[in-house]
Amino acid sequence: MKLSALLDGHDHHVLHGDPDVPVTATITFDAGQVTFGSLYVAVPGHEEGGPGGISRALERGAVAVLTEDGALPGSGADLGEVCVVRVADARAAASLVASRYYGDPGRAMDVVAVTGTNGKTSVSYMVESALRLAVGAKVGVIGTSGSRIGTERIPMPRSVLSTPESPDLHYLLGRMRDRDTSSVVLEATSMGLLQRRLDHVPVDIGVFTNLTQDHLDDHGTMEHYKNAKLGLFAGLCERAVVNADDPVSAEIMNLMPGAVTTYGVDSPKADYRASDLVVDAVGTRFTLHHDGRKYPAAIPIPGRFSVSNALATLATCHLLGHELPALVEALDRMPPTPGRLERFTTARGVCVIVDYAHSPDSLEKVLATIRGFATGAVTTVFGCGGDRDVTKRPLMGQIAGHHSDLCVLTSDNPRGEDPEAILDQIVPGLKSTGTPFHRVADRRAAISRALSASRRGDIVLVAGKGSEPHQIVGEHLIPFDDMTVVRELDAL
Numbered sequence: 154m155k156l157s158a159l160l161d162g163h164d165h166h167v168l169h170g171d172p173d174v175p176v177t178a179t180i181t182f183d184a185g186q187v188t189f190g191s192l193y194v195a196v197p198g199h200e201e202g203g204p205g206g207i208s209r210a211l212e213r214g215a216v217a218v219l220t221e222d223g224a225l226p227g228s229g230a231d232l233g234e235v236c237v238v239r240v241a242d243a244r245a246a247a248s249l250v251a252s253r254y255y256g257d258p259g260r261a262m263d264v265v266a267v268t269g270t271n272g273k274t275s276v277s278y279m280v281e282s283a284l285r286l287a288v289g290a291k292v293g294v295i296g297t298s299g300s301r302i303g304t305e306r307i308p309m310p311r312s313v314l315s316t317p318e319s320p321d322l323h324y325l326l327g328r329m330r331d332r333d334t335s336s337v338v339l340e341a342t343s344m345g346l347l348q349r350r351l352d353h354v355p356v357d358i359g360v361f362t363n364l365t366q367d368h369l370d371d372h373g374t375m376e377h378y379k380n381a382k383l384g385l386f387a388g389l390c391e392r393a394v395v396n397a398d399d400p401v402s403a404e405i406m407n408l409m410p411g412a413v414t415t416y417g418v419d420s421p422k423a424d425y426r427a428s429d430l431v432v433d434a435v436g437t438r439f440t441l442h443h444d445g446r447k448y449p450a451a452i453p454i455p456g457r458f459s460v461s462n463a464l465a466t467l468a469t470c471h472l473l474g475h476e477l478p479a480l481v482e483a484l485d486r487m488p489p490t491p492g493r494l495e496r497f498t499t500a501r502g503v504c505v506i507v508d509y510a511h512s513p514d515s516l517e518k519v520l521a522t523i524r525g526f527a528t529g530a531v532t533t534v535f536g537c538g539g540d541r542d543v544t545k546r547p548l549m550g551q552i553a554g555h556h557s558d559l560c561v562l563t564s565d566n567p568r569g570e571d572p573e574a575i576l577d578q579i580v581p582g583l584k585s586t587g588t589p590f591h592r593v594a595d596r597r598a599a600i601s602r603a604l605s606a607s608r609r610g611d612i613v614l615v616a617g618k619g620s621e622p623h624q625i626v627g628e629h630l631i632p633f634d635d636m637t638v639v640r641e642l643d644a645l
Contacts, residue, residue, distance in 0.1 A: 492619025
């Protein structure tokens with residue numbers, strides 16, 4: 154497809170070359186992913202490219218470059234037939250270009266985008282499961298655990314982004330469209346929204362789960378963080394499903410009057426409401442209220458927050474046109490979401506729970522749920538991510554200590570920080586509770602220490618990473634999966 158057609162109607166200025174050059178390969182922000190025929194987008198500050206990656210992209214065969222900088226690399230002669238175009242916002246231009254290049258694939262499917270501090274992955278998995286089990290739909294999922302159509306994984310370069318960059322996102326949507334996928338559910342992170350990765354994705358339903366402290370390293374303040382989330386409901390989606398138990402829902406209703414459906418556990422006027430919750434170790438039973446009718450319901454995940462996620466799922470799938478009784482019946486047959494209250498019982502009779510909880514609110518909810526059904530001691534293995542909000546570290550220590558009989562502090566994803574320095578910042582909050590603890594920076598050794606200290610009937614919570622398949626240490630992604638390590642240690 155010609156570059157001129159991809160940019161048609163978008164403000165741009167040709168600095169060099171012929172804008173009718175055909176783009177025949179990838180559209181990418183990563184100079185290392187360029188092949189002959191690619192369009193390279195020089196996004197300022199991008200770790201794998203940016204303006205400094207233009208020369209490398211040209212060496213690898215890029216036929217066109219989008220840049221915000223008017224300066225050309227080298228002399229005009231060095232550029233040869235390459236077309237260089239200046240745009241005001243490289244990310245905004247990339248979203249448009251990618252959607253056109255892949256044929257605006259989102260319009261061929263129902264698209265659901267889930268945002269919120271906690272629950273994005275769980276709701277995504279639940280929506281996919283509900284549609285598959287209730288109506289036999291083929292559903293695509295894009296998020297923290299990668300991209301798939303049902304159980305079929307879509308191979309992509311290894312990444313830590315829950316919401317892929319716009320060229321990758323439209324590529325994935327195109328693959329799903331070509332496989333006759335009827336619906337797609339994707340995670341819309343605050344940075345994904347702020348960086349315009351979802352621009353030109355036609356979102357049918359935007360789902361809001363909740364807003365609690367997290368990602369202040371990216372946004373600075375809770376107000377900025379909230380506003381990034383609200384971007385989904387400021388013109389990017391047609392309808393919204395929002396958690397009436399969270400005060401941010403009122404702002405979304407003001408942004409989208411007449412287009413909002415509500416759900417809630419504590420809100421008596423919510424469109425989809427739950428009552429009579431009964432929680433045990435294997436799941437939660439409740440009564441669903443909708444449109445004057447009651448439905449007995451159950452979900453094989455313990456916890457009040459799991460009921461909230463189930464309500465979001467039911468409301469979303471019902472809005473997509475599917476029958477509510479079949480959706481309710483499907484809830485009870487859902488498989489567990491990897492890394493979300495995922496359970497394993499060791500040969501010694503210790504229950505191990507792996508969960509993604511990595512914020513104060515999510516850790517509090519998971520531990521409160523576990524305490525609700527625990528009959529033995531509770532040990533929590535956790536840490537905090539490096540190069541992230543440091544203010545939550547002592548708070549998470551306090552929460553873990555308050556709900557646990559023993560804590561084992563360890564590394565999460567230390568990134569560029571010293572793991573021991575991160576633990577130093579968690580310790581004051583933990584010490585304030587008087588709960589005994591160990592410091593074991595090596596995550597595998599920490600899990601082993603927790604298992605060794607537990608007896609039959611005890612519970613070990615391994616929190617923070619869920620189903621992530623790696624640890625981020627420095628700039629390296631090191632293979633590491635919590636549940637895999639638990640099983641390996643149990644087999645020794």
